[in-house]
Amino acid sequence: MKTILRLSLLLLIVFGLDLAIDRLLLHGIHHYYGLNEPSEMLLLGHSQLMLAADKERMENELGLKISKYTQEGVDMTTRKVMAQHYLSFPSSDSLRYVLYGVDQFMFNPKGLSAKAYKLFYPFLDNRIIDRYIRTECSSRSDYWAHKLIRTTRYSDLLLNASIRGWLGNWSNLKYGTEDIEELQLNIAEGNMRQIAFDSLLMADFLSTIDLFTAKGIRVILIRTPVIDLLNDYQPDAYKQISEWLEQLAERSPLIDLWDINSQMEHDHTLFFDPIHLNPEGQQRSTELLVERFKHSFAQ
Amino acid sequence: MVFNSFDFLGFFLIVFAGVWVLGRITENPLPRNLWLLTLSYYFYGSFRIEFLALLLYVSLVTYLGGLWLDRLRSRENPHRKGALALIITLSLLPLLYWKYAGFLYGSVTGALGLTPEANPFAGLLLPVGISFFTFQALTYTIDIHRGKIAADRNIIDVFLFVAFFPTLLSGPIERARKLLPQLKNTYRTDFNTLFSGAMLFSWGLFKKMVVADRLAHYVDQIYFDPSAHSGATLCIAAIFYSIQIYCDFSGYSDMAIGVARSIGFSLDKNFDQPYFVTSIREFWKKWHISLTSWFTEYIYIPAGGNRVGKVRWVGNIFLVFLTSALWHGAAWSFLVWGALHALYYLAEHLIHPNKEAVVHSRLRQFGSGILVFALVTLAWIFFRIENIHDAFDIVKRIFTWAGTGVSFGTSSFSFVLTCVALLLFFAGELALRHNALSFENNPKQTLSLPNIWWMATTFLLISLLGVSGNGFVYFQF
Structure with missing residues (x-):
C-alpha cells in the first residue's frame, strides 16, 4: 500500500510540475507570437518577414496593437494552419489587417523544413494544431509522447521564444552581412533555391487569403527583400511570379501588394544572408512599411 | 531500437x-x-x-x-x-x-x-x-x-x-x-528493483540526452570543418567531446545496468567517475572498467604483466593499449590514441614508479586532475577525428591559439542551455561522489521521498532539455 502511495505521489509530482512548467512556457510563447491577444494587425510569414519587421517600432509609430506570428521554415500549407490557429482565438475578432510575407520561392516545396510541425508542439491542445501535427508527424509514439508529456513540446528555439515573450524582446539578432563573393560562387554553381509553382502550395496560399478576406480583414502581401543577385537569377520565372501576385492583388479590394524589395535589394549591407535582413535592414524595411501604411490608410 | x-x-x-x-x-x-x-x-x-x-x-x-x-x-x-x-x-x-x-x-x-x-x-x-x-x-x-x-x-x-x-x-x-x-x-522482481533500476536508467538517460547529445551538436558542427574555426573554439570542442563521450558511454552503461537491475540481474559498474582522478593509472581503473579489466585479465597478465623485464613490460603496456585502440576501430587515428595513452602511462610510471600518484595538498590534487583531464582530452582528438592529418592540424591550431573569436555553434541560446546542462550534470556527479545521492539497490531507501523528488526532477529535465537524434558513440565499435 505504501509503495502504491509513493508511486502515486511520484506520478502526481511529475504530471503536476509538467503542467505547471508548460503553462509558464506557453504564456511566454503566446505573448511572443501575439496569440490570444486582441490585435489589429497580424504579421504572418516565415523567417524573412520575422527579420524584416520590427513589431515594437511599428506598434509605436502606427499606434496599433500587432501580433507577429512568424515561424522559421514554414511553407504555405503550414502558414494556412497558422492562420487558422490565430483565428481560432476569440481575441482575433479585433483583427483588421494582415501583413503576409511573400517572395519568389514561396511555391517551391523544397528548401523549407519538412519538420516544421515540431514548432507547433506547444499548441497541441488546440484542436487545429492537434489535427495538423497528427497528419504531419510520422511516428505515433512521437505524437503521443508530446501529447502526454507537455515539457517535451519545447525545443531550444521554442524555449528561446518563450523567454523572449516573457521579456518582451522581439529584436533581430542576426548581426553581420552576406558574403557576396561566396554568394556569386554559389549562384554560378547553381546551388540556389529555384522558383517553382507547386499547385498545392498555391491553392493553400489562396485559401489562406480567403480565410481573412471572408471576415472582411484586409490582406497586404509584403514582397519581402531578397538580394538582387538572387532576384536576377531566374528572370523569366521571377517576372511570372511577380505578375501573378500583381494580378492577385487586383482581384479584390481587400488584397494589396506592397513591394519593399525593390527599394532594398541593391543595398547588400542590409542583408544577413541572401534572403534575410540584419538589424539595420530590418529598421529600413520597417520604415518603408510604416510609411506605406500611413500613406495608404491615413485616417 | x-x-x-x-x-x-x-x-x-x-x-x-x-x-x-x-x-x-x-x-x-x-x-x-x-x-x-x-x-x-x-x-x-x-x-x-x-x-x-x-x-x-x-x-x-x-x-x-x-x-x-x-x-x-x-x-x-x-x-x-x-x-x-x-x-x-x-x-x-x-x-x-x-x-x-x-x-x-x-x-x-x-x-x-x-x-x-x-x-x-x-x-x-x-x-x-x-x-x-x-x-x-x-x-x-x-x-x-x-x-x-x-x-x-x-x-x-x-x-x-x-x-x-x-x-x-x-x-x-x-x-x-x-x-x-x-x-x-x-x-x-518487485517495485523496489524496478524503481532502483529506473533511477539509474534515468540518470544514464539524462547524461545521454541532455548532456552528450547537446554537446554532440556543438562538437559535430565544429569538427565538420575544423580549419574554419579558431584555436579557442577547437579547444572548447575538444573539452566538450571529452565530456560528450563520457556521458554518452557511461550513460549507456548506466541504462544497461539499470535495465538489468529492474529485471533482477546485477551487472558490474563500467565507469567510476574517471574525470575525478589525479593520475592516468587511476583513470584507466575507472574508465570502461569492463574492457580494461578484460584486457588486463586476458592479455596483459598472460603476456607476463609487470613480472617481466623492463623492456618486455614496456612492450606489454603498448600491447594492451594498442590492442584496445584496435578494438575500438581499424584506423591509424585510434592507434595514435592508444599509443598516446601508453606513453602517458609509462611517463607517469617514470615519475611515480612504485605507487599510485601521491598528491598531498588539495591544490596539487586539483592541478593533477586538470593535467590528467587535459592529456586525456588531447588524446580524444585523435579518437574523434578519423583523418589523422586533420587531428594534428586541430592540435596545432589549439596550441598556437590560431584565429580569433569563439563560435557558439548553431545559436548562442543553445550554447547557454548546453552550459546549463553541464552545470546540472556536474552537480549530479558531485552529489554522487559525496554520497548525497546513491543508485545502490537498497530496498529500504528506494522509494524514499528524496529519491521520488530526484526521479521526478530528472524526468522533467530530460523531457525539457533533452535532445534526440544522435546514436550512441560506442555503437560503432
Whole structure:
C-alpha cells in the first residue's frame, strides 16, 4: 500500500510540475507570437518577414496593437494552419489587417523544413494544431509522447521564444552581412533555391487569403527583400511570379501588394544572408512599411 | 531500437511483465531465460534482421566450443591449447572480417604501392555490438580453458549469456563466471528493483540526452570543418567531446545496468567517475572498467604483466593499449590514441614508479586532475577525428591559439542551455561522489521521498532539455 502511495505521489509530482512548467512556457510563447491577444494587425510569414519587421517600432509609430506570428521554415500549407490557429482565438475578432510575407520561392516545396510541425508542439491542445501535427508527424509514439508529456513540446528555439515573450524582446539578432563573393560562387554553381509553382502550395496560399478576406480583414502581401543577385537569377520565372501576385492583388479590394524589395535589394549591407535582413535592414524595411501604411490608410 | 526511444519503453514493459509473471508462477528459471532469450533476439533483430545470423554463429561456436574444451579438461591433454586457439579464431572471424578486413586490405595494398580501383570491404556495414558480444563470449571460452568455470550444457543459458539484451550492444562486457550463475537463480522482481533500476536508467538517460547529445551538436558542427574555426573554439570542442563521450558511454552503461537491475540481474559498474582522478593509472581503473579489466585479465597478465623485464613490460603496456585502440576501430587515428595513452602511462610510471600518484595538498590534487583531464582530452582528438592529418592540424591550431573569436555553434541560446546542462550534470556527479545521492539497490531507501523528488526532477529535465537524434558513440565499435 505504501509503495502504491509513493508511486502515486511520484506520478502526481511529475504530471503536476509538467503542467505547471508548460503553462509558464506557453504564456511566454503566446505573448511572443501575439496569440490570444486582441490585435489589429497580424504579421504572418516565415523567417524573412520575422527579420524584416520590427513589431515594437511599428506598434509605436502606427499606434496599433500587432501580433507577429512568424515561424522559421514554414511553407504555405503550414502558414494556412497558422492562420487558422490565430483565428481560432476569440481575441482575433479585433483583427483588421494582415501583413503576409511573400517572395519568389514561396511555391517551391523544397528548401523549407519538412519538420516544421515540431514548432507547433506547444499548441497541441488546440484542436487545429492537434489535427495538423497528427497528419504531419510520422511516428505515433512521437505524437503521443508530446501529447502526454507537455515539457517535451519545447525545443531550444521554442524555449528561446518563450523567454523572449516573457521579456518582451522581439529584436533581430542576426548581426553581420552576406558574403557576396561566396554568394556569386554559389549562384554560378547553381546551388540556389529555384522558383517553382507547386499547385498545392498555391491553392493553400489562396485559401489562406480567403480565410481573412471572408471576415472582411484586409490582406497586404509584403514582397519581402531578397538580394538582387538572387532576384536576377531566374528572370523569366521571377517576372511570372511577380505578375501573378500583381494580378492577385487586383482581384479584390481587400488584397494589396506592397513591394519593399525593390527599394532594398541593391543595398547588400542590409542583408544577413541572401534572403534575410540584419538589424539595420530590418529598421529600413520597417520604415518603408510604416510609411506605406500611413500613406495608404491615413485616417 | 535504442534505449533512448519510446519503442524501447514498450519493449521493456513487455520484458518486465514476462519476468514478473514467470517469477511468480514457477521456481524454474528456464521459462524466464527462454523469454529473455527470445526478446533479446527480437531486440537485436530490430537493428537488422541479418545480423541475427552472426549472433547465432558466435553463440553456437561458444556453446559447442565450451563442450569441446570440457571434454579436453585434463591439463595434460595435448589438444587443449590448439582447441582453444581454434575456438577463439572461429569466434573472432566475423569481427575480423567486418571490422578489420577493409583496414588490412587498404594498408597492405598501400604498403605494396598498389592502387586498386576500390576497396571491396569498404562498404561493409559493421554489425552493431559485435565487438562487445564477441568479447563477452570469449570470457566463457577462456574461463573454461583456465578451469575457472565448467562448460554449461544448457544451451538456452549460454545463448542468453551471449545475447543478453542489456549488455548486447555496448556492454558492460560481463564475465561468464559472473552472469551465468545469475541465470541459474530464481528471484522475484518487485517495485523496489524496478524503481532502483529506473533511477539509474534515468540518470544514464539524462547524461545521454541532455548532456552528450547537446554537446554532440556543438562538437559535430565544429569538427565538420575544423580549419574554419579558431584555436579557442577547437579547444572548447575538444573539452566538450571529452565530456560528450563520457556521458554518452557511461550513460549507456548506466541504462544497461539499470535495465538489468529492474529485471533482477546485477551487472558490474563500467565507469567510476574517471574525470575525478589525479593520475592516468587511476583513470584507466575507472574508465570502461569492463574492457580494461578484460584486457588486463586476458592479455596483459598472460603476456607476463609487470613480472617481466623492463623492456618486455614496456612492450606489454603498448600491447594492451594498442590492442584496445584496435578494438575500438581499424584506423591509424585510434592507434595514435592508444599509443598516446601508453606513453602517458609509462611517463607517469617514470615519475611515480612504485605507487599510485601521491598528491598531498588539495591544490596539487586539483592541478593533477586538470593535467590528467587535459592529456586525456588531447588524446580524444585523435579518437574523434578519423583523418589523422586533420587531428594534428586541430592540435596545432589549439596550441598556437590560431584565429580569433569563439563560435557558439548553431545559436548562442543553445550554447547557454548546453552550459546549463553541464552545470546540472556536474552537480549530479558531485552529489554522487559525496554520497548525497546513491543508485545502490537498497530496498529500504528506494522509494524514499528524496529519491521520488530526484526521479521526478530528472524526468522533467530530460523531457525539457533533452535532445534526440544522435546514436550512441560506442555503437560503432
